[in-house]
Amino acid sequence: MLYQRYFEAAVSRLKDERRYRVFVHLERDVESFPLARWHRDDGSVQDVTVWCSNDYLGMGQHPEAISAMVETASRVGAGAGGTRNISGTSHAIVELERELADLHGKEAALVFTSGWISNLAAISTIADLLPNCLILSDASNHNSMIEGVKRSRAERKVFRHNDLAHLEELLIEAGDRPKLIVFESLYSMNGKIAPVKEIADLAERYGAMTYVDEVHAVGMYGPRGAGICERDGVMDRIDVIEGTLAKGFGATGGYVAGDALVIDAIRSYAGAFIFSTALPPPVAAAACASVRLLKRRSDLRAAHQRATHITKHALAAGGLPVLENGSHIVPVMVRDAELCKAASDLLLTRHHIYIQPINYPSVAKGSERLRVTPTPRHTQEHIAHLVEAMVGVWHTLGIPFVEPPSHLHVDEKSKEHCAYPEIKLAAQ
């Protein structure tokens, strides 16, 4: 092939920097989640415990989501048949959009083929429709938001991660022009939660529109699972809420919710929406079933938080360097790309635990980590096994341990609601 050397050089570069990624070939199983079958290269198959899934609540394996998908596929078929305009506006997608608008207390919602595309399409379209718009973007925003910001013709400024003073400074500096603040409610790689209320305050004070990415929060926070904005009582003060159907809701696709007018403008102007085949009705139906179910299932959210709490406590009690953050994401710090990859490999091959390494560019160099995501279906045995395995791997590879920080101790109140008995650590 022509130009072979350029592609070779590009791939070699990643290998040299120890950030060439090898995908682990897995087969999920509704019966055994969070276990999955790992297909090795030699053709053999091994059960492994998945500890890094974004199917945070196990909704992808929930009977109601699956039966909605099965019933819809059997009745209307596997695909949408076209873009929304070309016969792709299915009954299932219309119902899903109603359900999502209701979830977020907004007039309208619009479904995309992925969360990545929601951000690309919605951010760039909104910014381009506001004359002389300035985008103010959090420094830790997800790749898809950065792509949306870059795709627009608008000027952009980046404010330091969750830094209200810096954001305010930029808002003042910007003066009267239209301003769009784009940020996440919960940052996936460090698990930190944004000061959503304070950002809404600033937006109101200085006249800016707000766009929040809630993909790591929808389904999991707030009384009906609408996310951090719902939990913090500020849903009505945020202009556009973007979410995903692929994580807490266990299916696939993304969406935005907001005033009917803004949603109509995005629907009418965003090429990525206009020119993409619609989400298949069976996928929309599965997502819709999840959203409906999670509106009333606070118990699943509580079980998720409990599993997280216990996991953090147990890992910290094992001396592992857990990054505290107040969310359901449990980053365990390695701070070295090669060790991080080696730890992931050892966990898989020796302990049959799957946690992929998080290296640059997902996180800054020197802040490499394993990102653990407990689900309500991780049992006390799973957690004990995880801690034992990680402690063993840390010893084997000589990764630094830390003393458990005191704020990670289980307090009396949360103990009361704890579904899991005290974790016994065989390795201790």
Place this chain on the structure above:
Amino acid sequence: MLYQRYFEAAVSRLKDERRYRVFVHLERDVESFPLARWHRDDGSVQDVTVWCSNDYLGMGQHPEAISAMVETASRVGAGAGGTRNISGTSHAIVELERELADLHGKEAALVFTSGWISNLAAISTIADLLPNCLILSDASNHNSMIEGVKRSRAERKVFRHNDLAHLEELLIEAGDRPKLIVFESLYSMNGKIAPVKEIADLAERYGAMTYVDEVHAVGMYGPRGAGICERDGVMDRIDVIEGTLAKGFGATGGYVAGDALVIDAIRSYAGAFIFSTALPPPVAAAACASVRLLKRRSDLRAAHQRATHITKHALAAGGLPVLENGSHIVPVMVRDAELCKAASDLLLTRHHIYIQPINYPSVAKGSERLRVTPTPRHTQEHIAHLVEAMVGVWHTLGIPFVEPPSHLHVDEKSKEHCAYPEIKLAAQ
């Protein structure tokens, strides 16, 4: 809401230009395809015949595709659970990629969440990995290809639609630098087929890499349904073939196929791939079943071509201005945005036929059209009803008729293979 006036102005602009789109709310039905239920705004429901679906072969409603989706959802769940790196490399997607690589006779394939994203991600990544690359892009390329071209940092030049002389001129002008020719094998809006062999000749002569979008051809052309490149015997002379799982294959998602090295580079560098949740296993399984089935079902391709041939002939015999193109897409020219929308509305409300209007920016102003897409499941009755309805609408609205051009007459050879008896036109 802040900035309301800007969004109002944006939506009004579309309404003033008669290109504000209203989606038709449909419910498909595996039993009655190409019929679907139209949900009117008043809540009533009406059966309509869909004549504009991109589910060209009806594979979205095929029992093998549906049962693959149902079986996989029941066994492994509704969603992928994460990106390809975060436990999203499912067995179903690994199998699908093998099947697609085999289909196109390439070393590897990579699946994306949509065809739109495949083009955005693959074109921009390839161009950015080639130092000082010049992209040569066909003037009629799809929105997703244009977005991919624009997203890259590479310089680009546009060659006139299917114009080999112009392409050659630009290749000569470019000299020694890396060059990437991006084009479609079959253009969706006019149905024209690219001179793929001649483009491959030019690429070899002047040292350019080739990237072809086969989304409107995969499943439908070539002995095993690999598309126009297969039909024309040039599959091995094209570097990267992009396809969709959402049209001929009846599911959703997109893909690229090529040398393992190029595919690995795209996999490793394309943010839109890296940071998107993988296609759900049930969707991948449905697509995989379709691809496998269509490798051996030339009879479905033949039936599709017959339905197209008969539809074109019947419409032309009715005096309707059919744009000839040699493909399965049947554009019927209206050449006026308002009339085009009115024709579509009348077909739906009076005749219960759904064909959405194709107006600017999908086509140039003054070339507005109805884009008819026959499937193997449109019967002679459907075709007769279509022609009668369109002739009626043309009369009602005073849209110009034309004499049927002679090259649309059914020749003796194609008559032999014709599945449909002679169409009787009640309106004639």
